[in-house]
Amino acid sequence: MAKRIFYFLLTNVLVLLTISIIFTVLPIGNYIGENGTINYGSLLVFSAVIGFTGSFISLAMSRWIAKRMMGVEIIDPNNPKNEYEQIVVEKVYRLSRAAGLTYMPEVGIYNSPEVNAFATGPSKKRSLVAVSSGLLDEMDDDAVEGVIAHEVAHITNGDMVTMTLLQGVVNTFVVFLSRIVALIASQFVREEIAPVVHFIAIIVFQILFSILGSIVVFAYSRHREFHADKGGADLAGRDKMRHALESLKAYADRATAGEDDTAVATMKINGAKKAMQLFSTHPDLDERISRLA
Numbered sequence: 001m002a003k004r005i006f007y008f009l010l011t012n013v014l015v016l017l018t019i020s021i022i023f024t025v026l027p028i029g030n031y032i033g034e035n036g037t038i039n040y041g042s043l044l045v046f047s048a049v050i051g052f053t054g055s056f057i058s059l060a061m062s063r064w065i066a067k068r069m070m071g072v073e074i075i076d077p078n079n080p081k082n083e084y085e086q087i088v089v090e091k092v093y094r095l096s097r098a099a100g101l102t103y104m105p106e107v108g109i110y111n112s113p114e115v116n117a118f119a120t121g122p123s124k125k126r127s128l129v130a131v132s133s134g135l136l137d138e139m140d141d142d143a144v145e146g147v148i149a150h151e152v153a154h155i156t157n158g159d160m161v162t163m164t165l166l167q168g169v170v171n172t173f174v175v176f177l178s179r180i181v182a183l184i185a186s187q188f189v190r191e192e193i194a195p196v197v198h199f200i201a202i203i204v205f206q207i208l209f210s211i212l213g214s215i216v217v218f219a220y221s222r223h224r225e226f227h228a229d230k231g232g233a234d235l236a237g238r239d240k241m242r243h244a245l246e247s248l249k250a251y252a253d254r255a256t257a258g259e260d261d262t263a264v265a266t267m268k269i270n271g272a273k274k275a276m277q278l279f280s281t282h283p284d285l286d287e288r289i290s291r292l293a
Contacts, residue, residue, distance in 0.1 A: 051171030146244025153231025
């Protein structure tokens with residue numbers, strides 16, 4: 001769910017910054033002429049190289065990053081430790097086969113009271129489906145199956161690869177615009193400190209434009225959630241997919257009625273207030289339920 005996008009974007013920003021700093025420090029991709037003017041063609045090529053490199057590195061690292069940051073314990077499908085592990089593996093494998101996947105995803109459980117699950121990975125051959133212990137504790141069997149079907153649908157739809165291409169385009173414009181604005185900003189200071197201001201301004205504007213660019217990525221993510229819901233309904237059945245969404249909503253409503261429960265942070269994203277929808281990776285749960293009906 002939201003974690004799949006969050007960790008991809010976080011990795012992307014860090015990788016993009018690292019590559020940008022290296023390319024800025026080293027004499028690579030010279031796009032500024034001797035008279036201080038920008039060669040926009042060279043800058044666009046330079047920006048695309050950095051942007052798509054950062055995006056594809058993020059994709060390649062997505063599964064590894066998710067495992068480390070979430071503490072996902074991978075289940076041995078031939079030797080599950082308990083009934084929970086056996087049930088999760090069985091559901092993921094059965095739904096993956098129904099979806100036509102040739103290579104079974106890695107399956108894992110991470111210890112967290114939140115009710116959540118996510119799928120990630122650089123390709124259909126190297127994917128991961130992970131569920132939280134809270135989801136298994138809180139949801140009944142049909143709801144768990146609906147959630148897993150939704151995540152398998154993300155893999156089947158190739159959403160991470162499409163997200164990578166979109167992020168590469170966004171990154172390109174982030175790098176392109178940040179360097180134009182940084183050069184303009186450096187022209188308003190003394191000549192001796194202009195290079196330092198230019199370097200710092202690149203980093204600052206790149207972070208700022210990355211945040212603004214994430215609005216586009218989040219909008220795409222919300223759009224793809226409806227497709228994953230439909231895919232989950234095709235795999236597990238419409239009733240189970242609807243039941244899963246209704247269970248998520250019931251849990252979110254119950255949890256947010258209490259006092260500052262950090263365990264439902266992801267659910268607050270899924271059911272974000274309208275003012276926060278621009279920065280939400282998921283549509284409102286009521287809308288998802290109504291579209292599935």
